[in-house]
Amino acid sequence: xxxxxxxxxxxxxxxxxxxxxxxxxxxxxxxxxxxxxxxxxxxxxxxxxxxxxxxxxxxxxxxxxxxxxxxxxxxxxxxxxxxxxxxxxxxxxxxxxxxxxxxxxxxxxxxxxxxxxxxxxxxxxxxxxxxxxxxxxxxxxxxxxxxxxxxxxxxxxxxxxxxxxxxxxxxxxxxxxxxxxxxxxxxxxxxxxxxxxxxxxxxxxxxxxxxxxxxxxxxxxxxxxxxxxxxxxxxxxxxxxxxxxxxxxxxxxxxxxxxxxxxxxxxxxxxxxxxxxxxxxxxxxxxxxxxxxxxxxxxxxxxxxxxxxxxxxxxxxxxxxxxxxxxxxxxxxxxxxxxxxxxxxxxxxxxxxxxxxxxxx
Numbered sequence: 001x002x003x004x005x006x007x008x009x010x011x012x013x014x015x016x017x018x019x020x021x022x023x024x025x026x027x028x029x030x031x032x033x034x035x036x037x038x039x040x041x042x043x044x045x046x047x048x049x050x051x052x053x054x055x056x057x058x059x060x061x062x063x064x065x066x067x068x069x070x071x072x073x074x075x076x077x078x079x080x081x082x083x084x085x086x087x088x089x090x091x092x093x094x095x096x097x098x099x100x101x102x103x104x105x106x107x108x109x110x111x112x113x114x115x116x117x118x119x120x121x122x123x124x125x126x127x128x129x130x131x132x133x134x135x136x137x138x139x140x141x142x143x144x145x146x147x148x149x150x151x152x153x154x155x156x157x158x159x160x161x162x163x164x165x166x167x168x169x170x171x172x173x174x175x176x177x178x179x180x181x182x183x184x185x186x187x188x189x190x191x192x193x194x195x196x197x198x199x200x201x202x203x204x205x206x207x208x209x210x211x212x213x214x215x216x217x218x219x220x221x222x223x224x225x226x227x228x229x230x231x232x233x234x235x236x237x238x239x240x241x242x243x244x245x246x247x248x249x250x251x252x253x254x255x256x257x258x259x260x261x262x263x264x265x266x267x268x269x270x271x272x273x274x275x276x277x278x279x280x281x282x283x284x285x286x287x288x289x290x291x292x293x294x295x296x297x298x299x300x301x302x303x304x305x306x307x308x309x310x311x312x313x314x315x316x317x318x319x320x321x322x323x324x325x326x327x328x329x330x331x332x333x334x335x336x337x338x339x340x341x342x343x344x345x346x347x348x349x350x351x352x353x354x355x356x357x358x359x360x361x
Contacts, residue, residue, distance in 0.1 A: 019225050019226035019227070019230055021230065021233075022193070022230060022233035022234060022237055024233045024236060024237055027232075027233055027236055028236065028271075029232045029233075029235075029236050029267060029270040029271040029272070030270075032270045033270075034266065034269050034270060034299065034302070034304065035304070036304060037296070037299055037304060037305065037306045037307045037308075038252075038269055038273065038274060038275050038276045039074070039075065039249070039274060039275040039276070040073055040074075040075065040275075040276055040278075040292060040296070040306075040307070040308060041073070041075040041076070041077060041107060041131075041251070041275060041276070041277045041278075042068050042073045042075070042076045042077065042277075042278070042279065042280070042292065043077040043253075043277050043278065043279055043284075043289060044064060044068065044279045044280055044283065045061055045064060045065065045068075045076065045077060045078050045079055045090075046077040046078065046079045046080060046107075046108075046109055047077070047277075047279065047284050047285070047289055048279040048280075048283040048284050048289060048324070049061070049079070049324075050080070050285070051283060051284045051285040051286075051288075052283070052324055052325065052326070053325070054325055055086075056323050056324065057086075058086060058089055058090050058093065060323040061078075061079075061090050061323075062090075062093065062094075062099070063319065063323060064319065064320075064323050065078065065094065065099065066099070067316065067319050069101060069104060070309070071308050071309055071310065071316065072307060072308045072309050073104070073308070074103060074104055074105065075104070075105045075107055075131060075275075076104060076105075076106055076107065077106075077107040077108070077109060077131075077133065077277070078090065078091055078094060078106050078107065078108060079091060079108060079109070080108065080109045080110070081108055081119065081120050081123035081124070082110055082115075082116040082117075082119035082120045082123070087123075088119070088122075088123050091106075091108065091123040091124065092123060094106065094127075095124070095125070095126045095127050096126070100127065100128070100129075102128065102129075103129075104129065105129035105130065105131050105180070106124075106127055106129070106130060106131070107130075107131035107132075107133050107182065108120050108123070108124065108130070108131075108132060108133060109133045109135065110132065110133065110134055110135075111134075111135065111136065112134055112135070112136040112157050112158055112160070112161030113161070114161075114164055117134075117161065117164055117165050117168060118168060120132070121165075121168055121169060121172060124172065124177070125172065125175070126175070126177075127172075127177055128176065128177060128178065129177075129178050130172070130177055130178065130179045130180065131179075131180045131181075131182050131216065132165060132169070132179055132180070132181055132182065133182040133183075133184065133216075133218070134158070134161050134162065134165065134181065134182070134183050134184070135183065135184035135185075135186045135218075136154065136157050136158050136161070136185070136186060137154075137186045137187060138154055138185040138186060138187060138188070138191040138195065138196065138199060139186075139187040139190040139191045140190075140191070140192070141190075142186075142187060151195055151198070151199075154199065155198065155199045155202050158183065158185075158199055158202065158203050159202050159203060159205075159206050162181065162183070162203050162206040162207050163206050165181070166206070166207070178213075180213060180214070180215075180216060181203075181207050181209075181215050181216065182215075182216035182217075182218055182251070183200065183203045183207075183215065183216070183217055183218065184217075184218040184219075184220050184253070185199050185200060185219070185220075186220060186222055187220070187222045187223065188219040188220050188221070188222070188234075189219075189220070189221045189222070189223070189224070189225055189226065189231065189234060190222075190223065190225060193234060193237055193238070196219070196238065197238060197241050197242070200217050200238070200242065201242070201243060203215075203217075204217075204242075204244055204247075204248070209244065209247040209248070210247065211246075211247065214247050214248055214249050215244075215247065215248055215249070216248075216249045216251050216275065217238075217242070217248050217249070217250055217251065218251040218252075218253055218275075218277065219234070219235060219238060219250070219251065219252065219253070219273075220253035220254075220255075220277075221252075221253065221254040221255055221261075221264060222253075222255065223255060223257055223286075224254065224255050224256060224257035224258045224260065224261065224264065225257075225258075226258075227258075227260065228260050228263040228264040228266075228267045229267060231254070231264040231267060231268055232264075232267035232268055232270060232271040233271070235250070235252070235268045235271035235272060235273055236271035236272055238250070239271065239272035239273070240272075249274050249275050250272060250273045250274050250275065251273065251274065251275035251276070251277060252264075252265055252268045252269070252273045252275065252276050252277065252290075253277040253278075253289075253290075254268070254278070254289070254290045255284065255285075255286065255287065255288065255289060255290070256282060256284075256286075256287040256288045256289070256290070256291075257286055257287050259287070261282070261287075261288070261289070261290045261291070262290065262291065262294050262295055262298070265278070265290050265295055266295065266298070276290065276292065276295065277289075277290070278290030278291060278292040278295070279291070279292060280292060280293050280316065280320050281293055281317070281320055281326075281328050281332065281335060282294070283320075283324055283326055291333075292308075293310060293313070293316075293333075293334060293335060294333045294334060296308050296310060297310060297333070297334045313334065313335055314335075317335050
């Protein structure tokens with residue numbers, strides 16, 4: 001992506017090239033309409049939190065978690081418990097203090113490493129509904145420069161982790177936990193589609209999903225490289241080629257590097273995705289995660305209930321701003337102070353009065 005400290009080239013631009021198109025001449029998504037809300041997964045407490053200059057304290061995370069439950073999220077990624085003690089402690093407090101409603105699944109993120117899997121399972125002891133989210137890097141440049149590994153070796157990292165998890169999670173299952181697997185081929189959008197399919201199929205082979213315990217295959221736009229139509233083509237291509245699509249929940253995780261995270265998600269839903277990961281107001285690394293608030297209210301304004309209660313949006317914003325120390329932009333869709341204000345139509349003098357109140361919040 002562009003760096004603001006770099007000088008732009010004079011034409012012709014030789015440093016960057018257009019993202020290649022996907023060979024999908026019979027694509028179906030342009031003729032579809034969104035007819036129902038997806039499954040939502042909030043990643044505010046993991047992806048959003050790790051992007052903050054000052055991450056939330058345990059107490060702030062507890063307040064934020066309660067707010068997410070009140071909004072109606074049924075899947076909440078609570079963190080990376082193997083990464084730090086505060087992440088581990090937060091997970092334990094949620095479980096030990098019985099803060100997780102019976103119909104809510106907590107999700108944790110974990111790299112495909114044995115030691116981190118064991119630490120994560122330790123943190124999850126006693127939880128009833130768990131989504132164990134495993135990931136590893138799959139793009140050509142990461143394979144070459146980070147891992148110096150072949151496709152086969154990268155696939156082996158993922159399949160070994162899933163096999164190891166299946167073995168080591170048995171005590172939790174015996175204690176009554178219900179565990180679902182989510183797998184992400186990290187940097188999916190810059191991974192060759194045939195390899196993304198290959199590694200997802202290999203992981204599914206090991207996990208052996210069923211009708212009542214589907215696998216979640218999350219296809220992240222870890223960095224947003226292309227226009228939303230290309231993203232939709234990638235999602236539709238995967239959806240059509242998965243051999244156990246009926247046993248798969250296809251999940252989106254978009255970022256906003258090109259400013260089109262919302263559009264990419266909406267077109268991804270048209271392309272067949274079932275589930276969306278994102279954050280309130282788009283907090284996240286670089287230019288942010290998908291803003292679930294915007295997509296949910298976009299659905300609502302088309303007559304589709306998002307199954308999230310955003311009626312107290314100002315209260316939600318207050319908790320968000322206080323806990324994250326981030327601010328919602330005055331022109332932010334729906335939630336911004338000036339989202340429904342056209343200043344040029346106001347009487348003289350009212351412009352500065354309104355702007356002054358906004359700036360003093």
